[in-house]
Amino acid sequence: MTTEINKGPLLGMRHVQVILIFLNITCLYIGRLNVGVSVVALTNSDSTNPNFTEYDWTLTQKSYILSSFFWGYIFTQFLGGYLCKRFGVKGVMFWGSLISGVASGLTPLFIHFGSWQGYCGIRVVMGLAQGLIFPCIHQHLARWSPPAERNRLGALSHTGIECGNVCAMFFSGMIAKSSLGWPGISYISAGVAFAWCAFWVFFAANNATESRFIGEAELHYIESSLKHNDDYHKTIIPIPWKAICTSAPFLALLVARCTETWGLSTLQAEIPSYMNGVLDMDMKSNTFFSALPFLAMWCMSYVYLVAADIILAGNHLSLTALRKTMNSLAFWIPCATLIGIGFLEKEQKNLAIVLMTISVGVNSGATIGSSLNTIDLSPNHASILMGIVNTAANMVPIVTPLVVGFIVQDEDNRSEWQIVFIIAAVLFFIGNSVYLILGSAVSQPWDAEDFLQSPQPELAIKPSPMEISFINKSNDSAQSLDR
Numbered sequence: 001m002t003t004e005i006n007k008g009p010l011l012g013m014r015h016v017q018v019i020l021i022f023l024n025i026t027c028l029y030i031g032r033l034n035v036g037v038s039v040v041a042l043t044n045s046d047s048t049n050p051n052f053t054e055y056d057w058t059l060t061q062k063s064y065i066l067s068s069f070f071w072g073y074i075f076t077q078f079l080g081g082y083l084c085k086r087f088g089v090k091g092v093m094f095w096g097s098l099i100s101g102v103a104s105g106l107t108p109l110f111i112h113f114g115s116w117q118g119y120c121g122i123r124v125v126m127g128l129a130q131g132l133i134f135p136c137i138h139q140h141l142a143r144w145s146p147p148a149e150r151n152r153l154g155a156l157s158h159t160g161i162e163c164g165n166v167c168a169m170f171f172s173g174m175i176a177k178s179s180l181g182w183p184g185i186s187y188i189s190a191g192v193a194f195a196w197c198a199f200w201v202f203f204a205a206n207n208a209t210e211s212r213f214i215g216e217a218e219l220h221y222i223e224s225s226l227k228h229n230d231d232y233h234k235t236i237i238p239i240p241w242k243a244i245c246t247s248a249p250f251l252a253l254l255v256a257r258c259t260e261t262w263g264l265s266t267l268q269a270e271i272p273s274y275m276n277g278v279l280d281m282d283m284k285s286n287t288f289f290s291a292l293p294f295l296a297m298w299c300m301s302y303v304y305l306v307a308a309d310i311i312l313a314g315n316h317l318s319l320t321a322l323r324k325t326m327n328s329l330a331f332w333i334p335c336a337t338l339i340g341i342g343f344l345e346k347e348q349k350n351l352a353i354v355l356m357t358i359s360v361g362v363n364s365g366a367t368i369g370s371s372l373n374t375i376d377l378s379p380n381h382a383s384i385l386m387g388i389v390n391t392a393a394n395m396v397p398i399v400t401p402l403v404v405g406f407i408v409q410d411e412d413n414r415s416e417w418q419i420v421f422i423i424a425a426v427l428f429f430i431g432n433s434v435y436l437i438l439g440s441a442v443s444q445p446w447d448a449e450d451f452l453q454s455p456q457p458e459l460a461i462k463p464s465p466m467e468i469s470f471i472n473k474s475n476d477s478a479q480s481l482d483r
Contacts, residue, residue, distance in 0.1 A: 005221060006217045006220075006221065007217070007218065007221045008214075008215050008217040008218025008219075008221055009215065009218065012214070012215070012218040013203075013205075013208070013211050013213055013214040013215075013218060014144045014145065014146075014149075014153065014208070014218065014222060015153075016203055016213075017140065017144045017203075017204065017205075018141075018144075018153045018156055018157045020196075020199060020200055020203060020204055021137055021140065021141070021157040021160065022156065022157050022158075022159060022160040022163070023160065023196055023199070024093065024097060024133070024137070024160065024196055024200070025137070025157065025158065025160030025161055025163075025164060026160040026163045026164040026167065027097065027101075027164070027189075027192050027193045027196045028097070028100065028130050028133065028164065028193075029160070029161055029163075029164020029165055029167075029168060030164050030167050030168045030171075030172075030189050030192060031100055031101070031103075031104045031126060031130075031189045031190075031193060032069055032126070032130065032164075032168070033164065033165060033168035033169070034168040034172040034185050034186075034189060035065065035066060035069070035123065036066070036168070036169070036273075037168070037169060037172035037173050037176060037185070038172065038176070038182055038185050038186075039057075039062050039065055039066065040273070041173075041176035041181075041182040041185070042054070042055050042057070042111070042182050043055055043056070043057050043062070048173075048176040048177050048181065048182065049176065049177060049178070049179070049181040049182070051181060052181035052182055052183065053112075055111075055115065055116065057115075057116050059405050059408070059409070059411070060405050061116045062116075062273075062405070063401040063402050063404065063405030064116065064120055064401075064402075065116055065119050065120055065123065066401040067397060067398045067399070067400070067401040067402055068119070068120035068121075068123040068124055068127070069123045069124070069126060069127040069130075069397075070127055070394050070395070070397045070398040071120075071123075071124050071127060071398060072123075072124040072125060072126070072127030072128035072129075072131065073127035073128070073130060073131040073390075073394050074127075074131065074390075074391050074394050074395050074398070075128060075131065076127075076128050076129075076131030076132050077131050077134070077135060077386075077387040077388070077390045077391040077394070078384075078387045078388070078391060079131070079132060079387075080092060080096070080131060080132035080133060080134070080135040080136055080383070080387060081135035081136075081139075081383040081384045081386065081387030081388075082384075082387075083132065083136075084135060084136040084139050084140075084383050085139065085383055085384070088206035089136045089139055089140045089143070089204075089206050090200070090204045090205065090206050092132055092133075092136050093132075093133055093136045093137075093140075093200065093204070094197055094200055094201060094204075095129075095132075096129045096130060096131075096132035096133045096136075097129075097133065097193055097196060097197055097200070098129075098193070098194070098197050099125070099126075099128075099129035100126050100129040100130050100193055101189075101190045101191075101192075101193025101194050101197070102190070103122050103123075103125045103126040103129060104126065104186050104187075104189040104190040104193060105186060105187060105189075105190030105191075106122055106186075107119065107122050107123075107183075107186035108182075108183035108186055108187070110122040131390070131394075134386055134390050135383040135384070135386040135387040135390065136383060137157070137386075138374050138375055138382040138383055138385075138386040139382050139383035139386075140206075141153065141154050141157065141375060141382070142375050142379040142380075142382040142383075143206065143207045143208075143226075144207065144208060144222065145375075146221065146222055146225035146226065147225060147226075148225070150372075150375060151308060151309075151312065151319070151368065151372065152305065152308075152309055154372045154375060155301070155304070155305045155308065155367055155368050155372065156305065158301075158367045158371060158372070159298060159301045159302065159305075159367075161367070162294060162297045162298035162301050162364055163298055165291075165294035165297060165298070166291050166294045166295050166297075166298055169291035169294055170291035170295075171188075172185045173291075175188060208222040208223055209223065226379075237380050237381070239381060239384055240381075240446040243444075243445075243446035244378075244381070244384070244385065244388070244446060247377070247444055247446070248438045249377060249438060249439055249440035249444065250377055250385065250444070251438065252434050252435050252437070252438035252439040252440075253370055253373050253374070253377070253389065253435065253439060254388070254389055254392055254393075255430075255431055255434045255435065256327065256331075256370045256431045256432060256434065256435040256439070257370060257371070257389050257392070257393040257431075258392055258393045258395075258396055258431065259331075259427040259428060259430060259431025259432075260330075260331065260363070260366050260370070260393075260428070260431060261393040261394065261396045261397060262396045262400055262423075262424060262427045263331075263334060263338070263363070263424040263425070263427060263428045264360070264363060264366075265396060265397040265400045265401075266400055266404065266420060266421075266424045273408075273411055274411075274417060277410075277411030277412045278346060278352075278411070278412065278414055278417055279346065279349040279352060279353075280346060280349075280412075292353065292357050293356050293357045293359070293360035293361060294360060296357045296358070296360060296361030297360050297361045297363065297364040298364070299361070300361045300362060300364045300365070301364040301365075301367060304326060304364060304365045304367070304368050305368065308322055308326065308368050318441075319376065319441040319442075320439070320440050320441040320442065322368070322441075323368065323369050323370065323372075323373060323376075323439070323441045324369070324435065324436055324439060325369075326365040326366075326368045326369035327365065327366060327369025327370050327432055327435055327436075327439075328369075328432055328436065329362060329365050329369075330362060330363045330364065330365035330366040330369050331363075331366070331369075331428045331429070331431060331432035332428065332429065332432060333358070333359070333362045334358075334359040334360075334362060334363055334424075334425070334428055335425040335426075335428045335429050336425075337355040337356070337358050337359035337362075338359055338421040338422070338424050338425040338428070339421060339422055339425050340355050341355045341356055341359070341421050342414075342417055342418035342419075342420070342421035342422060343418060344414075345414070346414070370435060370439070373439070373441060374386045374389060376440075376441040376442065376443065377440070377441075377442075377443065377444050377447070378443065378444055378446070378447040379443070379447065380447050381447065403420075403423070404420050407419050407420055408420065
């Protein structure tokens, strides 16, 4: 006989934390990605609101603006991982989000006085603030998510990426055409960030034991499943830097995330320019069709989530196999569609939109495929791993717009865009190949609290509960065949 576990209410505080993370990611991505539409509005006022100042910026200058956010973003990833382990997630995420919102609100002022250089400067500040946050998010998920629900809760929270993409692309264009003009994009982004900060202060907690709203049943369920106690939350576990940096599964994850970021950032930052130049679409159509791929990405993220739940619940695949399967779909399908986009003529704009929508939509599987893999490899050091991964991966968007700006000298030239899309496709293919060969979703030996105190730590990888179940099931089947 089995006893049903009391998990607390249907909507518990762990779910509230996930909702808060979802909304936080949405706010961050609105502030981060609305620059693609803003640059078009700032340099072509006739297609938006002609009552606001238009700037004559070159393609190179616009490329600097598109990449400038990441100049700051990469420098605070390690800092964010350290601060949230030292002082707790709640405070670090609040200040990072608040500063990001202030930077967004000050953007029109900096553009007015500093032109494109001022725009780059305030984007760097925004990047520095947001760089603190994603390592905290992964640490927060590790503290609040029972292992049986970690994949589901983590994937749900990360759908804020797709939601933020859609909002940044679609609503930014609408705001730019309204009476608010292009400054309204920054003001509304700031207001959304400030509203989130208020909810976070009231409902967030560093862990279940610190929450003032959590029920006893849910608290016991979370803490017992994580094997946490009061001392655990006050303990700072030494970081095994050498073991992390020489871990094959972690290095494979690093390669996968870097290559995925190149492909996706190419689409995120360049879609408005591509639609305007190659497909010759006006701003109204540009706004809708620029958002369409990311709307598909948002919808597909839930398809992947439901499919992953069904597969894991039925023990059809181990967690490692599931992650690699999802990642392969998310990487290799865009390989084909990106190359196809580059060889289409201007008259085939509808087909180009379809292929671009498929490419971006299918890529949402990378969240389950590899983005959450830091928590699998090391729940204790999830923020540190995310800091390393995000630092490396987000050096890529600094380079991507600059490479595009170097290759694409004429936005109307289809052959130049071909090169851009082929490069992204090749990197997608290479990144997933490495992940398939070396990647893993099992907890690594160096995640143990006493790893650094062990004279000769065991090198074998400890299987996860899901993989143990999968192995036992296979062994039972083999024994039945023997009999």
